[in-house]
Amino acid sequence: MSIVAEGQPKERLPAWSRFRGWTTNPWGRPRFLVVVTWAYVLWSIVPVLIAIQFSFNATRSRTAWQGFSTRWYWGDPVDSVWHDPTLRHALVQSLKLASADVLIATPIGVLLAIGLARWQGRGSRASNFLMLFPLVTPEIVMGVSLLLVFTQVFTFVHTGTVAQILGHVTFSISYVVVIVRGRLFSIGKQYEEAAADLGASPSAALVRVLFPLLMPAIVAGAAVVFAVSIDDFVISQWLSSGGGTDTVPIQIYSATRAAPLPSTNAIASVMLVVTLGAIALAFFVWRAFTRGERRTGAKPTESLGVFEI
Amino acid sequence: MYRRWLWPGFAFPGVLWLVVLFVVPFYAVLAVALGTVDPILSRPVPIWNPLEWNVGWVVEVLHRLAPGGTFSGVAVRTVEYVAISLALCLLVGYPVAYYIARHAGRTRNALLILLILPFWISYLMRMLAWVNLLSPDGYVNRFLVFTHALGQPRDWLGGHPSTVILALVYGYIPYLILPLYAALDRIDRSHLEAARDLGASPFSAFVHVTLPLSKVGILGGAVLITLPMFGDYYTPNMVSSAPQTSMIGNQIDLYFHGGPQPTIGAAITVLLAAFLTVLMAYYMWTIHRASRELQAA
Numbered sequence: 001m002s003i004v005a006e007g008q009p010k011e012r013l014p015a016w017s018r019f020r021g022w023t024t025n026p027w028g029r030p031r032f033l034v035v036v037t038w039a040y041v042l043w044s045i046v047p048v049l050i051a052i053q054f055s056f057n058a059t060r061s062r063t064a065w066q067g068f069s070t071r072w073y074w075g076d077p078v079d080s081v082w083h084d085p086t087l088r089h090a091l092v093q094s095l096k097l098a099s100a101d102v103l104i105a106t107p108i109g110v111l112l113a114i115g116l117a118r119w120q121g122r123g124s125r126a127s128n129f130l131m132l133f134p135l136v137t138p139e140i141v142m143g144v145s146l147l148l149v150f151t152q153v154f155t156f157v158h159t160g161t162v163a164q165i166l167g168h169v170t171f172s173i174s175y176v177v178v179i180v181r182g183r184l185f186s187i188g189k190q191y192e193e194a195a196a197d198l199g200a201s202p203s204a205a206l207v208r209v210l211f212p213l214l215m216p217a218i219v220a221g222a223a224v225v226f227a228v229s230i231d232d233f234v235i236s237q238w239l240s241s242g243g244g245t246d247t248v249p250i251q252i253y254s255a256t257r258a259a260p261l262p263s264t265n266a267i268a269s270v271m272l273v274v275t276l277g278a279i280a281l282a283f284f285v286w287r288a289f290t291r292g293e294r295r296t297g298a299k300p301t302e303s304l305g306v307f308e309i
Numbered sequence: 310m311y312r313r314w315l316w317p318g319f320a321f322p323g324v325l326w327l328v329v330l331f332v333v334p335f336y337a338v339l340a341v342a343l344g345t346v347d348p349i350l351s352r353p354v355p356i357w358n359p360l361e362w363n364v365g366w367v368v369e370v371l372h373r374l375a376p377g378g379t380f381s382g383v384a385v386r387t388v389e390y391v392a393i394s395l396a397l398c399l400l401v402g403y404p405v406a407y408y409i410a411r412h413a414g415r416t417r418n419a420l421l422i423l424l425i426l427p428f429w430i431s432y433l434m435r436m437l438a439w440v441n442l443l444s445p446d447g448y449v450n451r452f453l454v455f456t457h458a459l460g461q462p463r464d465w466l467g468g469h470p471s472t473v474i475l476a477l478v479y480g481y482i483p484y485l486i487l488p489l490y491a492a493l494d495r496i497d498r499s500h501l502e503a504a505r506d507l508g509a510s511p512f513s514a515f516v517h518v519t520l521p522l523s524k525v526g527i528l529g530g531a532v533l534i535t536l537p538m539f540g541d542y543y544t545p546n547m548v549s550s551a552p553q554t555s556m557i558g559n560q561i562d563l564y565f566h567g568g569p570q571p572t573i574g575a576a577i578t579v580l581l582a583a584f585l586t587v588l589m590a591y592y593m594w595t596i597h598r599a600s601r602e603l604q605a606a
Contacts, residue, residue, distance in 0.1 A: 030408065030412055032404075033407065033408035034408065034412075036401070036404045036405060037420065040401055040405045041405075041420065043479075044423075044426075044427055044479070044482070044483065045423065045427075047435070047438035047441075047442055047479075048430055048434065048438045050442065051437055051438035051441055054441060061446075062441045062444070063441060063446045063447045063448070064446060108322050108323045109323065111319045111322060111323060112319070112320050112322070112323030112324065114316070114319050115316050115317065115318070115319030115320025115321070115323070118315075118319070119316035119317050119319070119320055121313075121316075121317060123317065124317075124320075127320055127324045129593070130327050130328070130332070131323070131324075132596055132597070133327075133331065133589075133593070134327070134331055135596070136536055136588075136589040136592050136593060137582075137589070138536050138537055138539060138540025138558075138582075138585065140540035140542065140558050140562070140578070141338075141540060141578055141581065141582050142334075144338055144561065144574065144578045145331075145334035145335045145337060145338045145578075146330070146334050147565065148334065148337040148338055148341055148571070149330070149333060149334035149337040152337050152340070152341065152353075152355050153333065153334075153337055166330055169330075170326065170327070170330040170331055173326060177323070178596075227429055230431070231431050233432065233543060234543070238565075249432075249433040252433040252434060252436075252437055253433055253543060253546075253547065256437055256547050257546065257547065260437070260440070264437065265437065265441070268431060268433070268434035268437055269434075271431055271434070272431065272434060
């Protein structure tokens with residue numbers, strides 16, 4: 001083929017025709033789909049990469065590149081993430097809410113998942129139904145209802161950090177339940193029954209058999225809770241009391257609507273690194289817990305089953 | 310005794326939490342929407358007893374939503390934006406999910422990671438990225454002016470419906486592609502082989518086998534992104550913030566954060582939730598059925 005091509009000048013079709021032939025060749029791979037898929041992937045990632053690029057811009061512009069600098073991270077004495085108290089507080093507030101959310105929602109969700117999977121009684125169906133509701137309720141409906149409940153009923157809870165944590169936990173519990181329950185179903189009851197046959201009490205079987213087996217799902221659940229909490233904008237905003245209780249997404253929102261500086265891009269990039277770090281950490285812990293399991297059983301994507309249904 | 314209360318006991322803290330902070334709050338919205346307004350302070354006065362509920366404000370909002378009312382434009386626009394965005398998401402998302410599930414081969418894992426990546430990037434940051442790109446001197450305008458597609462830079466962020474729809478598609482499409490991928494990945498290839506053996510062309514095998522088998526994934530994913538889109542107010546606010554592109558969520562946001570009339574805001578919220586109940590019920594039914602199947606397997 002190449003010998004022929006070298007020997008005589010090959011007739012070259014116009015670029016567009018060659019491209020069409022390449023994409024619609026019925027004997028080859030579905031190239032049309034290849035083009036669409038990679039175009040989509042680039043489209044979904046590149047804008048964010050450009051936003052990160054401009055967090056390193058040397059001037060105040062977020063649209064014209066004028067050289068690399070770290071001034072928006074710490075160099076600028078007024079407007080950098082490190083020196084601007086609003087941005088620093090937002091960062092701290094986001095991390096505070098996410099950590100509290102993980103610490104409260106994960107245990108409650110794990111217990112609820114076990115309870116709902118094993119409880120056969122009367123209220124089980126209704127509780128199951130109730131648990132699914134927060135997953136499908138639009139966030140604005142939840143935001144309005146939580147704001148009204150804290151201003152009309154539980155007036156002892158003022159808007160601010162505590163209300164925000166309560167709100168975050170409310171929408172996070174169901175994620176943990178769905179993830180942990182998937183794992184519970186896939187491991188079945190036989191391990192607990194084996195432990196009982198060998199003389200373990202129900203509580204011993206629970207602590208020494210079931211919990212270790214659930215660990216991968218618990219880790220995945222905690223990671224998802226951290227990510228949804230860090231990412232949350234609506235609940236945090238509705239329950240914010242302004243000032244020090246604004247989170248990073250709220251800062252991004254209000255800065256974008258006013259006059260954003262590259263420091264907005266910088267704080268968004270910091271948040272992205274924090275999230276990816278947490279996910280990577282969770283992934284390694286998850287892998288340590290699933291070591292030795294057959295590869296057919298557990299895939300990381302399956303533990304994130306929330307998004308698969 | 311111990312056995313009987315063990316499992317309900319496990320579920321108790323979670324159920325209690327959801328009752329106190331999910332059911333009661335929703336009841337509070339109903340009480341405010343169906344309550345009255347203090348004539349002097351113009352503050353909402355919730356009515357807690359369902360027998361005394363006052364439907365006045367809800368009826369008022371319904372009137373405004375009806376054709377010719379002050380909210381009708383917003384309502385129609387919201388449905389239009391959501392419908393167009395959903396159609397675009399499916400148009401782009403289905404081929405992508407199909408390719409990765411069926412043909413990606415060695416690149417499959419890499420592509421899956423790239424599909425999941427947007428989940429870990431803050432939604433607001435992804436919107437910020439587009440605000441940067443679409444600014445008057447941003448890359449999009451520069452590119453279009455450079456290629457002479459535009460004579461002069463266009464003010465994309467000045468209230469164009471197309472910008473809002475682009476942002477909605479960009480924001481929500483990842484949440485559609487993963488369920489689609491999962492549904493397409495689950496299809497047993499032997500069905501397709503059987504169809505081909507029985508003489509179906511690739512196209513008719515797709516129409517008669519793949520498409521019906523992925524129906525649950527399509528509907529589930531579509532509902533999954535439709536629900537939050539209907540409640541969205543931050544996306545239009547970030548990329549446009551002009552009144553001519555505001556959605557129903559903006560109206561709610563305005564009544565709580567801008568105006569002194571939370572009662573009307575609560576009434577819109579109740580009506581929105583009622584409107585979305587059908588979609589929510591459908592989605593919960595699919596989750597329920599999937600978990601049943603999981604339990605049975």
